Amino acid sequence: MKKLVSIVVLLLSLVAYSQEVDKLFDEGNTFYKEENYTRAVGVYLAIEEQGMVSDDLYFNIANCYYKMNKVAPAIYYYEKALKINPTNEDALNNLAFAKRMTIDVIEELPKTFLQRFSASIIQKFSFDTWAIIAVIASFLASLLFLLYHFSSSSKKKIFYFNTTIFSVLVLIVTVFFAYSNFKTVQKNRTAIIFSSKVEIKNAPSTSSDEVFELHEGTKVIVLDELDNWKKIKIADGKIGWIYADYLKEI
Known part of the structure; x- marks a missing residue:
């Protein structure tokens, strides 16, 4: 009986939490429509602080920052939205516009065939989506095998056998x-530069030599970290060290 009461209380709490989040989201949307982007982003960030993870939420936050001409936060949240849902076309389009506001023009290194295949096919969906498709395929393969096993018609057996093999593949x-x-997601730790201008060093020390400089909104890959420094790589292959406070990992 106590377990049942606990479950009911938990369900009611979840419903109340969901209603509160929906109310805040609607409030943020209202402020956004009124072009009060400062208050809108404040409401959206309050939702995020409650542990809400959603590409729609991150997309709205990014839109607010974009309207406020805050390049780094806008790109950061567009990237967060795309990390959850790589097929979010609106986030992709708006990210392209936001990147036009950045200063750094970095020419990407040519990609290999496998890298292009991964970007265009494998990375097109999140690993959660691929996992769901795999689960569906496993259930379908099991069902088709049972139909094959219990079928008395030779034509149906051939059909169910072939479709079972296809489902397994x-x-x-x-x-x-x-x-x-x-x-790939675990290996490629990406971050956005939040400082208006930052010197990239050849070693994790303020006294080390500058190798190049970056500006806010630029996306980098985090390779390593030491104390308060992070080793980064940019799209053209250049590598250097940056003070951790100057960037924010996605």
């Missing part, structure tokens, strides 16, 4: 894609 491919996507 889809399962194997999607599991591989999910794992590959997960490893």
Whole structure:
């Protein structure tokens, strides 16, 4: 009986939390429509502080910062939205506009065939999406195998056998894609420069030599960290050290 009461209380708490979040979200949307972007972003950030993770929420936060001409936060939250949902076309389009506000023009290194395939196919969906497709394929393969096993018609057996094999192949491919996507996300720690201008050093020390400089809004890959310094790489392959307070990991 105590367990049942606890479950009911938990469910009621979740419903109340959901209603509160929806109310705040609507409030933020109202401020946004009124072009009161400062208050709108304040409401959205309050939702984020409650532990809410959503590409729609991050997209709205980014839009507010974009309207306020705050380059780094806008790009940061567009990137966060795309990390959750890489197929968010609105976030992709708005990110392209936000990047035009940045100062740094960095020419990307040519990608290999595998890198292009990963970016255009594997990274097109999140690893959660690939995992869901894999689960669906596994259930479908099991069902088709049972139909094959209990079917008395030779034509149906051939059909169910072939579709079972196809489902198993889809399962194997999607599991591989999910794992590959997960490893890529874990390996590629990305961050956005938040300082208006920052010197990138050749060693994790303020007295070391400057190798190049970056400006706010530029996306970098975090390779390593030491104390309050982070080793980064930019799209053209240049590597250096930056003080950790000058960037924010996505």
